[in-house]
Structures are given as C-alpha cells and as structure tokens.
Amino acid sequence: MEEQKTLFVDYSKCIGCETCEAVCRFLYDTPRIAMSRTIDGEIVPLYCQHCEKAACQKVCKRGAISRDGDGAVLHNAMKCRGCETKDCLIACPYAAFFATCKGVAVAKCDLCKKRRAEGMQPACVEMCPCDAIKYVDRNSVERLKTEASEEAFKRVMAHIRPKKFVD
Amino acid sequence: MVSLSVHSGVMNFGFLQTDSAPAIERSVGIIGAGPSGLAAAGLLASQGYEVHVYDKLPKPGGLMVFGIPSHRIPVDRINRGVRDLERRLGVTFRTNTKICCSAPMHEEEGDHFAADILSLSDLTDNHDAVVVCSGSWKSRRLTIEGSSLDGVYSSLQFLFPIRAIKYAHSNVSMPDVSGKKVVVIGAGHSAVDVVDSARTLGAESISLVYRRTAAEAPCGKFEIDRIQEMGVSWLEKRSPEVIQGVNRVEKLIVRNSLTDELEEMEADVVVSAIGEIPTPPFQKELGLENVRKGDVRWLNMTAMDNVFVAGDVLTGPSKIGKAVYSGLRAVRSLTNWLDLKAQSRENEYNFEADKISR
Numbered sequence: 001m002e003e004q005k006t007l008f009v010d011y012s013k014c015i016g017c018e019t020c021e022a023v024c025r026f027l028y029d030t031p032r033i034a035m036s037r038t039i040d041g042e043i044v045p046l047y048c049q050h051c052e053k054a055a056c057q058k059v060c061k062r063g064a065i066s067r068d069g070d071g072a073v074l075h076n077a078m079k080c081r082g083c084e085t086k087d088c089l090i091a092c093p094y095a096a097f098f099a100t101c102k103g104v105a106v107a108k109c110d111l112c113k114k115r116r117a118e119g120m121q122p123a124c125v126e127m128c129p130c131d132a133i134k135y136v137d138r139n140s141v142e143r144l145k146t147e148a149s150e151e152a153f154k155r156v157m158a159h160i161r162p163k164k165f166v167d
Numbered sequence: 168m169v170s171l172s173v174h175s176g177v178m179n180f181g182f183l184q185t186d187s188a189p190a191i192e193r194s195v196g197i198i199g200a201g202p203s204g205l206a207a208a209g210l211l212a213s214q215g216y217e218v219h220v221y222d223k224l225p226k227p228g229g230l231m232v233f234g235i236p237s238h239r240i241p242v243d244r245i246n247r248g249v250r251d252l253e254r255r256l257g258v259t260f261r262t263n264t265k266i267c268c269s270a271p272m273h274e275e276e277g278d279h280f281a282a283d284i285l286s287l288s289d290l291t292d293n294h295d296a297v298v299v300c301s302g303s304w305k306s307r308r309l310t311i312e313g314s315s316l317d318g319v320y321s322s323l324q325f326l327f328p329i330r331a332i333k334y335a336h337s338n339v340s341m342p343d344v345s346g347k348k349v350v351v352i353g354a355g356h357s358a359v360d361v362v363d364s365a366r367t368l369g370a371e372s373i374s375l376v377y378r379r380t381a382a383e384a385p386c387g388k389f390e391i392d393r394i395q396e397m398g399v400s401w402l403e404k405r406s407p408e409v410i411q412g413v414n415r416v417e418k419l420i421v422r423n424s425l426t427d428e429l430e431e432m433e434a435d436v437v438v439s440a441i442g443e444i445p446t447p448p449f450q451k452e453l454g455l456e457n458v459r460k461g462d463v464r465w466l467n468m469t470a471m472d473n474v475f476v477a478g479d480v481l482t483g484p485s486k487i488g489k490a491v492y493s494g495l496r497a498v499r500s501l502t503n504w505l506d507l508k509a510q511s512r513e514n515e516y517n518f519e520a521d522k523i524s525r
C-alpha cells in the first residue's frame with residue numbers, strides 16, 4: 001500500500017493564531033481548516049484527519065467522496081448533489097466538513113491537491129508560525145504524539161464531541 | 168513525489184511558489200517586516216516582483232520576534248522563513264531603517280534602533296508601489312493618577328526589551344523584576360505573556376487584575392486556570408484607581424466592583440496590558456480612516472494612488488493570521504491595479520467582487 005498522507009495538528013504547540021485558516025481562505029475562499037473557540041477560551045483549528053475509515057465517505061449515497069493516491073479524502077463537487085440532510089457534515093467526528101453558501105454548499109480539505117501536484121505541501125503546514133501542523137504518513141502520527149499534545153487534543157475533542165467523548 | 172523535509176522548520180512566506188518566477192520589471196517597497204509585510208513580500212516575490220522590505224528594528228519578524236515570548240513561537244522558524252525570502256526569492260531587507268513619519272522619533276517601542284531614516288516619498292520615487300505594514304506599536308497607557316511613576320510599564324514596554332536585549336543596544340534594559348511584587352492589569356493574551364515573562368525573570372509574586380470575570384477574559388478561562396496553578400493570584404472584578412509611591416510605585420489601589428470597596432495591593436512593578444494602538448506613518452496623508460471604513464476605490468489602497476496598507480496598522484491589534492491575510496489581499500489588489508494601470512484600464516477594476524471574496 002502506498003503512503004497515506006494526513007495532517008497532524010499538535011494542539012500543545014498551537015497558539016491559535018489563525019494563520020492556517022487565513023492562508024486556506026486566501027486560496028479557497030471557504031477555509032477547510034477552521035478556528036473554533038472552546039468553552040474554556042482556547043482557540044484551536046478544526047481539521048480533516050483523512051481518516052482510514054472515513055465516516056463521511058461511508059454515509060455519502062452519491063459516491064461523491066473518494067480517496068486519491070496520496071490517501072487524501074476528496075469531495076467531488078461534480079458528483080455531489082448538495083443534499084439537504086448534509087449527512088457527510090453530520091457524520092464527520094472532527095467537524096471538518098464545512099457548509100458554504102456557494103455551489104453544492106459543502107467543502108472539505110483536499111490536502112491542497114493542486115499544490116501537491118506541483119510538489120508543494122499544504123499551505124497551512126508551510127505557514128504555521130509554530131510548526132504545529134505536520135503533513136505526514138498516517139503511520140507516523142503515533143510517533144508525533146506527546147503527553148502534552150494528547151492532553152490538548154482531549155480538550156479539543158471534549159469541545160467538539162461533548163457527549164460522545166468520555167475518557 | 169512530495170519531499171517532506173524541504174520546508175520543515177521554515178515559516179514559508181513564499182508558500183505560493185516553489186521556484187522563483189521569472190523577474191518582471193516592477194519593484195515594490197514594503198514598510199514593516201511583521202507577518203503582514205512578510206506574507207506580502209512572499210506573494211510579490213513569487214510573482215517575480217523586486218521586493219524591498221524596510222524595518223526600523225534590527226531583525227525582521229515584527230511582533231512575532233519582538234513581542235510574543237519565545238516559548239510560544241519558535242523564532243528560528245521565522246528567521247529561516249526570512250532567509251528563504253532573501254535567498255530563494257531575492258527579497259532585500261533593509262533593517263534599522265525607519266520610514267519617517269509626522270510624529271517625532273522615540274515615540275514607539277523600538278524607535279531608537281533606527282539608524283537610517285527615509286521618507287515615504289523616497290520610497291514612492293523608487294518603487295512602483297508601496298505597502299505600509301507597520302503594525303500597531305503604541306501601547307495604550309493607563310491614565311489614572313501615578314501612571315508615570317517609575318516601575319509602571321505598558322505591556323510592550325515590558326516585553327520588548329526582553330526580546331530586544333540580544334541586540335545589545337545601550338538604550339534597551341531588561342525590566343528588573345527579580346524578587347519583586349508584580350501586578351499585571353488586563354486579561355488578554357499580552358497580559359498572560361507578561362505574567363509568564365515576569366515569572367521567568369524571577370518575580371517574587373505576581374497578581375493579575377481584571378475588571379470583569381474569568382469567563383469574560385479575552386485570553387480564555389483555560390489560561391487563567393493555568394496561571395493560577397502556577398501560583399499567580401487572580402483578582403477579578405477590580406479596576407485600578409490610583410498608583411501610589413514616592414518616585415517609584417509602591418502600591419496599586421483597586422476598586423472591587425462587587426463590594427464597591429477600595430483595596431490596597433503592594434507592588435514594585437505595575438504592567439498595564441490594555442492594548443495597543445496603530446501608529447501609521449502619515450496617518451492623515453494616507454487617509455486611513457476612509458480605508459478602514461472601506462470607503463476607497465481600490466481594496467487596501469490609501470489616499471495616495473500607489474500606496475497600499477495591510478495588517479494591524481489598518482485594523483488595530485489583531486492576530487498573526489489576520490495580518491497575513493490582510494497582507495496577501497493587499498498584494499492581490501496591488502498587482503491587479505498595476506496590471507490594469509499598465510494598460511490604462513483602471514476603471515475596469517471590480518471592487519465589489521474583490522471585496523466579497525473574503
């Protein structure tokens with residue numbers, strides 16, 4: 001199996017500066033990595049983890065969500081019907097599917113598909129001032145985790161999945 | 168195949184292009200090397216523009232290097248990003264160079280580093296366009312009685328020397344807090360940065376005074392909890408009334424808004440972290456009020472035709488991401504303008520479209 005790429009945000013290094021969201025917005029209008037403020041006032045980016053078993057892909061009845069050679073989970077606007085139920089958006093455990101006002105009304109991270117084709121990394125990875133976002137093979141994510149990053153990640157999950165996530 | 172290691176450890180301001188684009192015969196001057204100026208420089212240079220960045224400080228990076236404490240931002244990553252702009256994209260940096268403004272010198276933190284002074288017209292004469300990215304450096308001062316006593320600082324007065332001392336300038340001296348009682352006023356991120364720095368510098372005790380509650384603190388409750396765990400006293404619902412002392416600060420009197428009683432706090436150092444205000448060179452000439460209101464013909468263009476503006480100088484204190492975005496947008500607007508102007512088609516510019524795509 002080829003390498004399966006994904007993003008990893010180390011929330012313990014992140015200072016909530018919004019640069020990742022800003023460069024994403026500059027490139028794509030609707031940012032696919034988006035800032036959220038937790039109840040405790042931590043400001044963090046929510047992002048797509050290009051899950052091995054992608055819930056969004058499973059629930060889409062139109063087959064509009066697929067995986068490319070690098071492992072990126074892609075949303076195909078040509079196949080998407082923009083269903084009212086927005087199953088993909090609801091299914092995603094990381095709140096990484098975004099509603100837009102344009103076109104098919106959903107958008108998600110494609111790991112900067114066009115940039116990858118030109119040998120560049122995703123823009124958020126390049127511009128994060130704190131080196132908090134890594135573009136890596138999914139297998140190496142485990143190695144990037146630290147005690148601090150796990151703790152910070154748990155706080156973020158408690159924010160986006162207040163009921164489901166008990167640990 | 169994407170190579171992983173190329174840019175690890177570099178804040179890649181030229182992130183839109185791997186190689187430098189073929190040079191075009193256009194030159195842009197950028198005033199200020201903070202995140203907005205550096206992002207603007209990266210975008211212009213990767214489109215083949217000749218770019219000169221002027222900064223009054225000895226090192227590019229703006230508040231990322233001279234304001235935000237180094238435990239939160241890895242300065243090497245910024246430095247490598249700047250070097251990459253120089254080497255890969257051919258950007259020229261002129262540090263220790265202040266672009267002259269109507270205000271007298273030594274007004275804002277860091278002015279005394281400027282060895283060279285140029286005027287805005289020097290820049291407009293030498294470049295096809297100029298982008299003002301000079302940030303928001305003048306600290307809002309306390310106005311209560313005793314605010315001018317020794318030992319009373321604004322957040323930037325306190326934080327700037329800690330970062331700038333490396334550049335060994337005789338006018339920079341570290342705030343002396345070792346073994347002292349430090350009171351910080353405010354609850355934004357810079358207040359927290361002052362608290363962390365005071366702790367690192369060995370303060371005996373640190374108190375944070377805020378007029379509202381922890382739930383309303385701009386830095387968030389998580390941060391308040393964290394610094395309380397470090398042993399900082401958190402005093403909410405208290406507003407500063409008077410600073411007392413002979414020559415130096417000795418006491419801060421605060422009003423507790425729950426009891427409406429005055430409380431006395433012993434203090435050797437008082438730092439007010441209550442925000443910064445923008446300090447644009449040529450505030451009036453550039454008509455920045457109108458740009459802020461969006462009352463312009465061209466996105467991010469000032470009252471002077473070929474002078475654009477971006478970042479905190481326009482918006483007031485914000486965030487790195489907002490400054491970066493503003494810099495990128497100003498450049499998009501600037502390059503559109505130069506393109507259309509070259510063909511005398513300025514009136515075809517679609518301001519509404521540019522404004523809407525945010």
Ligand SMILES: Cc1cc2nc3c(=O)[nH]c(=O)nc-3n(C[C@H](O)[C@H](O)[C@H](O)COP(=O)(O)OP(=O)(O)OC[C@H]3O[C@@H](n4cnc5c(N)ncnc54)[C@H](O)[C@@H]3O)c2cc1C
Nearest residue numbers: 017199201202203223229230266301302478479485486487
């Ligand atoms: C203590 C503190 C903590 C902060 N923490 C965070 C944080 O955690 N996350 C976050 O996102 N943001 C934070 N910020 C805000 C962030 O740093 C700013 O929003 C951002 O740096 C603004 O970028 P800028 O490019 O507009 O201006 P700046 O970074 O201020 O850069 C402006 C540059 O212009 C130069 N300059 C000014 N006038 C002249 C002149 N006349 N001639 C030549 N050069 C000139 C200055 O020397 C400076 O280098 C913090 C700010 C402070 C003060």
Ligand code: SF4
Nearest residue numbers: 048049050051056092
């Ligand atoms: S959108 Fe959500 S469910 Fe789909 S791959 Fe990304 S993180 Fe997983």
Ligand code: SF4
Nearest residue numbers: 014015017018020128
């Ligand atoms: S750019 Fe980096 S530090 Fe800033 S919010 Fe995004 S992940 Fe966090």
